[in-house]
Amino acid sequence: MKEKNSREYLGIFHPQEISGLSDIQEINLLENKFNVNFHIISFYLAWNQESLTNFPEKLMEATYEKNAIPMITWEPWVSELQVDDTIPALKEKLGFEIYC
Numbered sequence: 001m002k003e004k005n006s007r008e009y010l011g012i013f014h015p016q017e018i019s020g021l022s023d024i025q026e027i028n029l030l031e032n033k034f035n036v037n038f039h040i041i042s043f044y045l046a047w048n049q050e051s052l053t054n055f056p057e058k059l060m061e062a063t064y065e066k067n068a069i070p071m072i073t074w075e076p077w078v079s080e081l082q083v084d085d086t087i088p089a090l091k092e093k094l095g096f097e098i099y100c
Contacts, residue, residue: 011039011041011042014026020046022043024063040071042071043059043070043072046075
């Protein structure tokens with residue numbers, strides 16, 4: 001019988017502030033303290049204009065540098081995004097206009 005390849009991943013969501021961004025330094029301390037290695041580091045980002053222009057690229061790079069996978073949860077805050085309803089074909093397809 002052929003042995004099944006399986007891999008287990010250990011993940012963490014550990015923000016130190018209400019920003020929803022996990023703190024890599026704190027995660028490193030936890031890994032050392034408990035002798036574990038987190039494979040997935042979770043981040044929460046509001047999907048708004050600010051997250052589109054100020055994406056935490058350095059934090060994602062730091063996650064990759066420690067050989068972990070960043071898992072991003074983006075919650076759309078549609079009320080904060082600019083809506084462009086100037087595409088006639090889109091209006092026709094949707095059957096209504098978008099108002100903010």
